[in-house]
Amino acid sequence: xxxxxxxxxxxxxxxxxxxxxxxxxxxxxxxxxxxxxxxxxxxxxxxxxxxxxxxxxxxxxxxxxxxxxxxxxxxxxxxxxxxxxxxxxxxxxxxxxxxxxxxxxxxxxxxxxxxxxxxxxxxxxxxxxxxxxxxxxxxxxxxxxxxxxxxxxxxxxxxxxxxxxxxxxxxxxxxxxxxxxxxxxxxxxxxxxxxxxxxxxxxxxxxxxxxxxxxxxxxxxxxxxxxxxxxxxxxxxxxxxxxxxxxxxxxxxxxxxxxxxxxxxxxxxxxxxxxxxxxxxxxxxxxxxxxxxxx
Amino acid sequence: xxxxxxxxxxxxxxxxxxxxxxxxxxxxxxxxxxxxxxxxxxxxxxxxxxxxxxxxxxxxxxxxxxxxxxxxxxxxxxxxxxxxxxxxxxxxxxxxxxxxxxxxxxxxxxxxxxxxxxxxxxxxxxxxxxxxxxxxxxxxxxxxxxxxxxxxxxxxxxxxxxxxxxxxxxxxxxxxxxxxxxxxxxxxxxxxxxxxxxxxxxxxxxxxxxxxxxxxxxxxxxxxxxxxxxxxxxxxxxxxxxxxxxxxxxxxxxx
Numbered sequence: 001x002x003x004x005x006x007x008x009x010x011x012x013x014x015x016x017x018x019x020x021x022x023x024x025x026x027x028x029x030x031x032x033x034x035x036x037x038x039x040x041x042x043x044x045x046x047x048x049x050x051x052x053x054x055x056x057x058x059x060x061x062x063x064x065x066x067x068x069x070x071x072x073x074x075x076x077x078x079x080x081x082x083x084x085x086x087x088x089x090x091x092x093x094x095x096x097x098x099x100x101x102x103x104x105x106x107x108x109x110x111x112x113x114x115x116x117x118x119x120x121x122x123x124x125x126x127x128x129x130x131x132x133x134x135x136x137x138x139x140x141x142x143x144x145x146x147x148x149x150x151x152x153x154x155x156x157x158x159x160x161x162x163x164x165x166x167x168x169x170x171x172x173x174x175x176x177x178x179x180x181x182x183x184x185x186x187x188x189x190x191x192x193x194x195x196x197x198x199x200x201x202x203x204x205x206x207x208x209x210x211x212x213x214x215x216x217x218x219x220x221x222x223x224x225x226x227x228x229x230x231x232x233x234x235x236x237x238x239x240x241x242x243x244x245x246x247x248x249x250x251x252x253x254x255x256x257x258x259x260x261x262x263x264x265x266x267x268x269x270x271x272x273x274x275x276x277x278x279x280x281x282x283x284x285x286x287x288x289x290x291x292x293x294x295x
Numbered sequence: 296x297x298x299x300x301x302x303x304x305x306x307x308x309x310x311x312x313x314x315x316x317x318x319x320x321x322x323x324x325x326x327x328x329x330x331x332x333x334x335x336x337x338x339x340x341x342x343x344x345x346x347x348x349x350x351x352x353x354x355x356x357x358x359x360x361x362x363x364x365x366x367x368x369x370x371x372x373x374x375x376x377x378x379x380x381x382x383x384x385x386x387x388x389x390x391x392x393x394x395x396x397x398x399x400x401x402x403x404x405x406x407x408x409x410x411x412x413x414x415x416x417x418x419x420x421x422x423x424x425x426x427x428x429x430x431x432x433x434x435x436x437x438x439x440x441x442x443x444x445x446x447x448x449x450x451x452x453x454x455x456x457x458x459x460x461x462x463x464x465x466x467x468x469x470x471x472x473x474x475x476x477x478x479x480x481x482x483x484x485x486x487x488x489x490x491x492x493x494x495x496x497x498x499x500x501x502x503x504x505x506x507x508x509x510x511x512x513x514x515x516x517x518x519x520x521x522x523x524x525x526x527x528x529x530x531x532x533x534x535x536x537x538x539x540x541x542x543x544x545x546x547x548x549x550x
Contacts, residue, residue, distance in 0.1 A: 048547070048548065051397075052399075053394055053395075053547055053548040054547050054548075055545065055547070070399045070400060070401060071399070072313055072399050072402060075397035075398070075399060076397065078397055079397065080395060080397075081395075082395055082548075085391070085392070085395050086391040086392060086395075087392055088323075088324070088388040088389050088392055089388060090324050090326060090327045090388070091323070091324060091392075092324075095323045095324050099316070099319070099320050099323050099392075099396065100396065102315070102316035102319055102320070103313070103316050103393075103396040103397055103398065104396070104397070148397075
């Protein structure tokens, strides 16, 4: 396997709070990862640790074979677009793009200019005066045009309108098809990016609760809908991720069903519905005691 | 397939110098680093010149005493304080950004040092040239002094540039360590820094006063002269630069 990132026993504590708590996983080259979780779950901290911007309290991070902290040869191959990236106060987008060229070895100026046009980014306006969407566009352009072998996008499209988000997905997919690289996307808009993701990591309260192939994950749960009594009878003894009901109707989200079980459900007069990635994540991270789904 | 082959899939075509990148980053927007201080400096000079003009027009002796008095002008000191502020802000402005662009803290620090040293040298040269012009024009035609002030001695134009450069570096280094402490520990870092600095200063003055050694201090610097005293600034410059790096070495990009 060509893993480019190895993480094991990784913990980051701020005082008594463990922002990242004993996390371990690997990232393989050329794939698109979704790093999902609620606000404050530890997504940004985890990405800061992977890019050498934060120091781990415990555990090991290896990116391209060594710790990213203070290693220029590793950092050369990374690009981390922070949601809350701070820019020099006096900078305009053109200054950001001008400096990006000096820092990213694979920077494609023509591509950057094309993206500036497409995102309609005003390049001669103080960063402070940009709207939230325009600010996000600056990050998205840098992240795409830097063409770093390992790129992290942390909530890249806060404030971007629907067309700009679509443009981002299109350009990202198009460009990584031509120049394969590894992308880690952290986002709340899970449904929108679900088709893009090949592998999903879900983090909740600092702990990694899902590390699974996106295809597999979609099959891990199903919803059964029908008369309350039938639903109750069917789910008895099963692991129930979520339960809902109106009047005499109920729906329950249960773990993966075998073919026989599906047939059994249909025979019991229940309807089966797929569970979207977003619903699954909501159910996994909304519960007080999330169940662990590990492959 | 292994990790090495993976890396080669997207070949890194050129390896830019991160130190140089950080250096250039500080000058990416010339407004803050060059045009604004030049503008302010120009304005201060204009104000001074107008005051000299008023004095020479209204004084009964035609401003004879001004030639002497304005050699003590502190107007030129603005640029040194500006350098201190620039150094503090340089850190706060660009550290998070450079780290986000993949600079190591070490490269960031070296690039920033280089950028500040080069701007210090640039300002020292501008300063020196203006001092030469000032002397050649008899104090801008009015016997006024702003650049050829008494603080830089009379060892000639080159010595004056050298002294100005050292003083510039000194203010920069103080700003640099303050900036690094701010980036690392935010406001607490700055408060702590200025508290320690104040204690050292007051302690030093108390020590000199209590041991009754003002005369000894005076003769020490008197013996060294300008040429011997100014290079002593290199000691605090070196200490501040080292402290700044120690603080920055473990700083993170959390805002």
